[in-house]
Amino acid sequence: MGKKGGSSKAPKPDPRIAQAAQKQADLGQDWLSFAKDAFGQSKARQETIDKQTADVMAQQQGVADQQLKWAQQDRDRYNNVFVPAQDKFVNTAMNYDTPEKQEEAAAEASADVQNSAAKAQEAQARNAASMGVNPASGRYAGIDQNTVMNTALANAGAQNQARQLVRDKALGLQYQAANMGNMLPQQSNQTMGLGLGAGSDAIGLAQRNQQLFNGSTGIVNSGYAGAMSGYQGMSNSLNNLYGNQLSAWQAQNQQNAQKASGLGSFLGGVAGIASSFLPSDKNLKTNKRHLRAGAGLEAVNSMPIDTWKYKPGVADEGEHIGTYAQDFKKATGKGDGETIPTVDAIGISMKAIQDLSKEVKNIERAIGLKGAAK
Numbered sequence: 001m002g003k004k005g006g007s008s009k010a011p012k013p014d015p016r017i018a019q020a021a022q023k024q025a026d027l028g029q030d031w032l033s034f035a036k037d038a039f040g041q042s043k044a045r046q047e048t049i050d051k052q053t054a055d056v057m058a059q060q061q062g063v064a065d066q067q068l069k070w071a072q073q074d075r076d077r078y079n080n081v082f083v084p085a086q087d088k089f090v091n092t093a094m095n096y097d098t099p100e101k102q103e104e105a106a107a108e109a110s111a112d113v114q115n116s117a118a119k120a121q122e123a124q125a126r127n128a129a130s131m132g133v134n135p136a137s138g139r140y141a142g143i144d145q146n147t148v149m150n151t152a153l154a155n156a157g158a159q160n161q162a163r164q165l166v167r168d169k170a171l172g173l174q175y176q177a178a179n180m181g182n183m184l185p186q187q188s189n190q191t192m193g194l195g196l197g198a199g200s201d202a203i204g205l206a207q208r209n210q211q212l213f214n215g216s217t218g219i220v221n222s223g224y225a226g227a228m229s230g231y232q233g234m235s236n237s238l239n240n241l242y243g244n245q246l247s248a249w250q251a252q253n254q255q256n257a258q259k260a261s262g263l264g265s266f267l268g269g270v271a272g273i274a275s276s277f278l279p280s281d282k283n284l285k286t287n288k289r290h291l292r293a294g295a296g297l298e299a300v301n302s303m304p305i306d307t308w309k310y311k312p313g314v315a316d317e318g319e320h321i322g323t324y325a326q327d328f329k330k331a332t333g334k335g336d337g338e339t340i341p342t343v344d345a346i347g348i349s350m351k352a353i354q355d356l357s358k359e360v361k362n363i364e365r366a367i368g369l370k371g372a373a374k
Contacts, residue, residue, distance in 0.1 A: 021237035028230015035223020042216035053209045060205075093173030097166050105166045106159035113158045117151035280343075293358065296351025299331040 124147065304327055309319040329335040334344035 018238070021234040024237065025230045025234040028227040028233075031226035031230070032223040035220050035226070039216060039220040039223075042219060046213055046216055049209055049212060053205055056205055089173070089176075093170060093176070096173055097170035102163040102166045105162035109158035109162035110155050113151065113155040117147070117154070120151075121147060291351055294355050296348050296353075297355035297359075299348050300352040302331045303327045 303323040305321065305323055307319065307321050310317045323340075325335055325340050326337050328340045328345070329337045332344060332348050334348075335341050
């Protein structure tokens, strides 16, 4: 027992607070268990997805390789077969309407006109003769002159038309050459694009597969985070609980110390007599000796009981009733002469009460009161 009263042990915590903290930790552990189970299922599904992805990628890669092969074959065929043919065709188209070619066509057309005109004149002469017209006559000469003029006009027209036909055909050939040069490379490029696209699809599928796997690993990460948060919450709750208990214990001790100064009418120097709880188990004590009858009452009777007031700065500075530490030590042999031990003060008081009780009973028996204790 110190100079001030107070409890030696802090009170036990409210069990509901510890239960709440434990529940918080249990929830975190449940979350972790759930996350592990979900991750296990996700991992099993992921293995199936991985296999399917590998199969699809292999198929798509095969298609891509085949399409690229076809594209290369088309390109080689184009360079080896069609480019020479195109060059020859383009050269012919570009040189088809030369002046020489046009004059050649015009001469052929003129020859055809002359040939047709000669045949027409022969037929006309035979027809005139059959009608009795002399081919050497002036009448026939006029008809023949008209035929010659028509033949000349037809000849000129045929030559011009032949030249235009050559030019038109040249333009047609040039147009076809230009179109042919555009089509085949475009087809080979499309084939190559399909091959590259198939490869890109395979790569995209692999990337999506990786994203799915990353999402599944995030599940277990969340579970661990939840468990850690639960344990952290438990730790915080217990720390707060300990702080509250400690504060309450200190406040109670301070309150008990203030109250103790006014308790015990004969223990003026004892602080906290009503709030000190020291071990008193019989099994914890040794050197036990009985105090003789009447010793307690004698000690109490020998100690002065006065009213007094603490000096400024001492205890509660209040006015009280009690004895003094010096007198208590003199009567009981206990204490240091400055403070009164709580256990000894309670013990001597209880012994004095026992002694007084016995004297009262002896008096009752002496005067013959009914029910007097034996």
